[in-house]
Amino acid sequence: MKILSANQLKEADQVTLENQQISSLDLMERAASQVFNSIHQKLKGAPILIHVFCGIGNNGGDGLVISRLLLEHGYTVKTYIVNFSEHRSPEFLDNYDRLKSMSKEWPIQLRSEEDFPKIARQDMVIDAIFGIGLNRPMVSWVVDLVKHINEARCFTLGVDVPSGLYSDKAPDDPNAVIVASTTVTFQSPKMVFFLPQTGKYTENFEVIDIGLDKDFLHQVNPQALLFHKREISTLYKPRPKFSHKGTYGHAVIIGGSYGKIGSTILASKAALRIGAGLVSAYVPECGYIPLQTSNPEVMVITDGEKNITTIDISISHNAIGIGMGLGTSDQTTTAFIKFLEQNKSPLVIDADAINILAKNDNYKELIPENAILTPHPKELERLVGSWEHDFEKIEKAKAFSKKYHCILIIKGAYSIVVAGNNLYVNSTGNQGMATAGSGDVLTGVITGLIAQGYDPLQASIFGTYLHGRAGDIGASKKGYESLIAGDLITNLGNAYVDLFKREATKPEN
Ligand SMILES: NC(=O)C1=CN([C@@H]2O[C@H](COP(=O)(O)OP(=O)(O)OC[C@H]3O[C@@H](n4cnc5c(N)ncnc54)[C@H](OP(=O)(O)O)[C@@H]3O)[C@@H](O)[C@H]2O)[C@@H](O)CC1
Ligand SMILES: Nc1ncnc2c1ncn2[C@@H]1O[C@H](COP(=O)(O)OP(=O)(O)O)[C@@H](O)[C@H]1O
Ligand SMILES: [K+]
Structure with missing residues (x-):
């Protein structure tokens, strides 16, 4: 399995939109609904409180789609918008409106520590604050939010990557990263999952195929290859019957x-x-x-x-x-x-x-x-x-x-x-x-x-x-x-x- 870099995934994203003639909103719906499927399969309608923390970029957009689908399937959901910037992505905005139009309970705006919700040990957190777009240190109140979520020690699911991880270097502050119980990641596992300094933030992960352009994925020279049984068994050399020591x-x-x-x-x-x-x-x-x-x-x-x-x-x-x-x-x-x-x-x-x-x-x-x-x-x-x-x-x-x-x-x-x-x-x-x-x-x-x-x-x-x-x-x-x-x-x-x-x-x- 290919391990792709953040830039390669962004490129794959663009090629897919062009070749499949779909909008980025469609791709987000496709990706996030698979995360929902994975959650639904495990929870099977369990009556627990699910806190969905959404940033204002496309990772946050994914979070909003997941919230909507959870609500549609009868789950108890609280959605929060982590306002770390005033610049919202268009896909975030579209999904924000869709969520508001289907639910009486509007997303809760977080701007400082006073807004942090109580999270109980038996609740669940979905972390869609930052994805592969994190490119600088988070402001201090968002770092505090991350710590607040980690302190709850409840089951935490990272969307794409645990928020706070960069794609190509160690975190600035080791405490400013969500510790995910598991991460559902798009199309390719991320290199950070395999390295000791960053892998510890998600000891488990699930890769979901979001249908990015097959030709692109086939020809791209990956950051690394991850070997599973399927690929490994092709290396096996059978022992001929008439062989000797x-x-x-x-x-x-x-x-x-x-x-x-x-x-x-x-x-x-x-x-x-x-x-x-x-x-x-x-x-x-x-x-x-x-x-x-x-x-x-x-x-x-x-x-x-x-x-x-x-x-x-x-x-x-x-x-x-x-x-x-x-x-x-x-x-x-x-x-x-x-x-x-x-x-x-x-x-x-x-x-x-x-x-x-x-x-x-x-x-x-x-x-x-x-x-x-x-x-x-x-x-x-x-x-x-x-x-x-x-x-x-x-x-x-x-x-x-x-x-x-x-x-x-x-x-x-x-x-x-x-x-x-x-x-x-x-x-x-x-x-x-x-x-x-x-x-x-x-x-x-x-x-x-x-x-x-x-x-x-x-x-x-x-x-x-x-x-x-x-x-x-x-x-x-x-x-x-x-x-x-x-x-x-x-x-x-x-x-x-x-x-x-x-x-x-x-x-x-
Ligand atoms: N092909 C795929 O894989 C698909 C990916 N999808 C999803 O998209 C996610 C990537 O989305 P994204 O590019 O919008 O970035 P995200 O992580 O949401 O961050 C938002 C923005 O925040 C900013 N920013 C950065 N650091 C900051 C900081 N410290 N403090 C404040 N602001 C900061 C920075 O913008 P800037 O301000 O630098 O312009 C950044 O762009 C990906 O992880 C996956 O969930 C799927 O939906 C579909 C298919
Ligand atoms: N936490 C771990 N998970 C998976 N494999 C591990 C872990 N810790 C050690 N190993 C594996 O065990 C082996 C340890 O090698 P090494 O440290 O050289 O041991 P020794 O010197 O005692 O023979 C390596 O192959 C390493 O990959
Ligand atoms: K995330």
Whole structure:
């Protein structure tokens, strides 16, 4: 699914009006009535008080349409106009008149704190104050209104975006944004939903198709792509009946140090479970017995006593995952850098291997083309420097990816694969995966996929998806708190099986 920017959506809007010969009022009616449908389907006529806060632009216009439709269907509604400006959009004005003409209760004008209504915990709020048009800080009384709504802690539905979010940067004041229970958004999910600084304002969202021009949507180069099962399952490579273990490649996992051997146990097991034909672990001697006893299917090569001192892989192999639990001692650093100077294999670089690269710009020059780096936020900061907001982080990651011709996977609640200017956002995973070793599993998964013949970009996107899906299946059985990295490995098979399960069909409106 394409993630479009605010400007692209505005352009799509204009093209649609021209090509479909409809007015913007018609488009607003089409869009907002779908929001109403979504609400109606869930509320089913429930007798709760619904407060609809409308701005004076087109987001406010949407709010007015929703109010009218709710009233027509017998809901108890209070509509407020948030007068943050005297300049009203024409579509707002038309819908204002339509609402007034059908209801005895006219919208309530808000101009200052004295006008704020009481909102009870059991009420519902529909937030249509600002949409994608917010372009400067809100005046102080509107900020206070946002805080007043948030303090009510009732179910709050954002229309298009939670009011107070910009499309391309972090909010000026983190308290001046509506915290939506869910957001119903038009045509395309917004990039802000996927980034930690802004995604927290709406942990849930629903995308509704408002019928914007298909040709435009098809040809537009999106800000990012969001991957769901439908797109991901096309990446799957079926296993031919007459294949053998050699068909699925040899994955090598290099890492571990005294006390951190478990990371290589997890990564090598994950490489096997994702389907690599052969897996070897290259670890210090202290890892020999733990690996051989916990992973009988994995071959083990050792070097150094408590940490790796040289990396010399003479066996033939197809992919290497390196860095988990490796440590950054001088000896290990030298070994890793020498290895990079000679290595010709596809590479997944994780954890301490990233920390070593971050130490010196000359080391970064040794990153092979198409290598995959899998930093968590702290490792990313060491690698690319600090950022003020998440959009800047993404720009820095893109610049790094272009400069060193590599792929970065920015791990998080929505992991983002960065390949040059292209961004791929993962849709699976959950907070239960915030647990030791889950990143090691991801490295094993991606290394195992490359060994099987997936190209690095496919392996990054597919692997991140399967890893998150395994986490989702694991959490559905164990809950978030009890999920541990080993459960992700256990559920990789279920994640594959799930790729071809049909989604339950949604009930009709
Ligand atoms: N194709 C689609 O996706 C469709 C989108 N639709 C809907 O349109 C929404 C976008 O509407 P919108 O452009 O009118 O902007 P909105 O967010 O209502 O803001 C209103 C105006 O406020 C102003 N302003 C900005 N910041 C300000 C501030 N701090 N304090 C005071 N004023 C401020 C600024 O105007 P300015 O003053 O800069 O000229 C801005 O234009 C979109 O989110 C969706 O709900 C659907 O109806 C149909 C299809
Ligand atoms: N809140 C979350 N939602 C979804 N996935 C998460 C969340 N927190 C962590 N993860 C995933 O778990 C993994 C954590 O990786 P990392 O921090 O490197 O773990 P470790 O170093 O312990 O192996 C990443 O793949 C990340 O995307
Ligand atoms: K809104």
